[in-house]
Amino acid sequence: MIDISNLTFSYPGQPNLFDGFSISISEGECWSIIGPSGCGKTTLLYFMSHLIKPNSGSVRIDGEISSRPRPKTGLVLQDHGLLPWSTTQKNVSLGFNVRRFYGPDGLHAPSGSKIDRETEQQIVDHWLNRLGISDLRDKYPSQMSRGQRQRAALARTLALSPDLLLMDEPFSALDTPTRKDLQDLVIELNRERNMTCVTVTHNIDEAVFMGQKILILARSTNSEPVVIDNPSATDLNHESFQAMCQEIEKRLERSA
Amino acid sequence: MKQSLNLTTILSGVLMILLLWLGLSWLLNSPVMPSPIDVIPIFIFSMAGDLGIHFLASTGRVLASVTLAVITAVPAGLALGQMPAVNRIFDPLIAIIYPIPKIVFLPVIYILLGITDVSKIFLIAVIVFFQILVVVRDEAAGLHPELILSVRSIGAGRRALFRFVYIPASLPAVLTAVRISIGTAVAVLFIAEQSLTTWGLGYYIIVETYQVLLYPEMYAGILGMALLGLSLYFLVDYLERKVNRHLYLNN
Numbered sequence: 001m002i003d004i005s006n007l008t009f010s011y012p013g014q015p016n017l018f019d020g021f022s023i024s025i026s027e028g029e030c031w032s033i034i035g036p037s038g039c040g041k042t043t044l045l046y047f048m049s050h051l052i053k054p055n056s057g058s059v060r061i062d063g064e065i066s067s068r069p070r071p072k073t074g075l076v077l078q079d080h081g082l083l084p085w086s087t088t089q090k091n092v093s094l095g096f097n098v099r100r101f102y103g104p105d106g107l108h109a110p111s112g113s114k115i116d117r118e119t120e121q122q123i124v125d126h127w128l129n130r131l132g133i134s135d136l137r138d139k140y141p142s143q144m145s146r147g148q149r150q151r152a153a154l155a156r157t158l159a160l161s162p163d164l165l166l167m168d169e170p171f172s173a174l175d176t177p178t179r180k181d182l183q184d185l186v187i188e189l190n191r192e193r194n195m196t197c198v199t200v201t202h203n204i205d206e207a208v209f210m211g212q213k214i215l216i217l218a219r220s221t222n223s224e225p226v227v228i229d230n231p232s233a234t235d236l237n238h239e240s241f242q243a244m245c246q247e248i249e250k251r252l253e254r255s256a
Numbered sequence: 257m258k259q260s261l262n263l264t265t266i267l268s269g270v271l272m273i274l275l276l277w278l279g280l281s282w283l284l285n286s287p288v289m290p291s292p293i294d295v296i297p298i299f300i301f302s303m304a305g306d307l308g309i310h311f312l313a314s315t316g317r318v319l320a321s322v323t324l325a326v327i328t329a330v331p332a333g334l335a336l337g338q339m340p341a342v343n344r345i346f347d348p349l350i351a352i353i354y355p356i357p358k359i360v361f362l363p364v365i366y367i368l369l370g371i372t373d374v375s376k377i378f379l380i381a382v383i384v385f386f387q388i389l390v391v392v393r394d395e396a397a398g399l400h401p402e403l404i405l406s407v408r409s410i411g412a413g414r415r416a417l418f419r420f421v422y423i424p425a426s427l428p429a430v431l432t433a434v435r436i437s438i439g440t441a442v443a444v445l446f447i448a449e450q451s452l453t454t455w456g457l458g459y460y461i462i463v464e465t466y467q468v469l470l471y472p473e474m475y476a477g478i479l480g481m482a483l484l485g486l487s488l489y490f491l492v493d494y495l496e497r498k499v500n501r502h503l504y505l506n507n
Binding site: 005026046049051068071073074075076077078079080081082083084085086094095097099102103107108109140142143153157158160 | 400402403405406407408409410411412413415416418419421423424427428500501502503
């Protein structure tokens, strides 16, 4: 699904964040990326979403190198990114409206995807219901709690039926029950539709829960990826869950 | 949350002005201060005739100026706000021009653009332009980078960002800027219309009435000017409420 090869990148005037970094993520896998702040985990996610370009090296999604965000990749950021002047209903429909604005040109929207408004509305309704925010459809973001906003942001992304879901600290500002709820939902979707998931987080528990594979980034230049196989993912009661958390913590201390 | 004028406030404001005016005219008891009882019928009567045409001429000029200013200042402000490097180049220039009373350029504009309506419209447009430019620039600069990233990740390119993010994000600021600058626009119009035209409220008030001592008619003209300023103000206020529902929420 994601093939990053020989990636090199630095922000102007700073040492290389990545130097000859390669990694490959298969379809349907759930990955976590964890590391201290400034290690480049968000930057790596932005490469995967084609929002920024590396200095050299290639980022292939589904075998393709692209210079613009791919229509079937979904991105959810910590700061929900909802339009403050639009209601939940409008925010969740935004993807469809952007697609209609361009027409199915294959660049901004998948080519040949002609969905009529009624079907769109059904899809929007479906996700509003699934995320439990259908009674908030006429509310503006400022009238909603953080958890509700993040639910709306997820609904907006999922409405476009992504096959790859990239998330940057998606749940870190949320209270524990809401976080648990949304983590479970993402795992469910991963299983249900074989949706590849990559979660960037600084929270060790979250990394272990969300990642069958955990990529650990260091604050210094990243060349060889440190990837840990995590059999206890999605299972808090797994015998090795706590051990895995401790292991990650130790490695993070070492890399910091 | 914003608070806007309601009907009761407006009506009681108008009533208070009328009472003050009435009191003043009794006190002075002079032809230079006719009572509203004399002026208002003249106002209503002339609005159906000549004064109405003057009123429309002025309204047309203000609307043309504001439109011109909006369609030039909004893209320029968005560009400056989103491109810090370009903004750094132009910032000193804008900072110097912004506080200069643009009306002093009136003769220059007459010389360059000729003695036509275009000159008057251009002058007012310049004044409103800078007001809008500055607020739109600051608004665009203050947009969350994450908001733009998320919308880009949905597939929005430059055009869709304009349509779905930049324009709606700056609309409140544009309307506020227009509302604030409309007073100045009407004031400048008043001065610009006093010469080199034969239509417009400025011409009517100064040349057709004041200079020939037709005081009640002059006051009717002033009422017309006040009506113009108020109507434009309330029009923008109405648009602000309609467009920015999210800013007027009562949870």
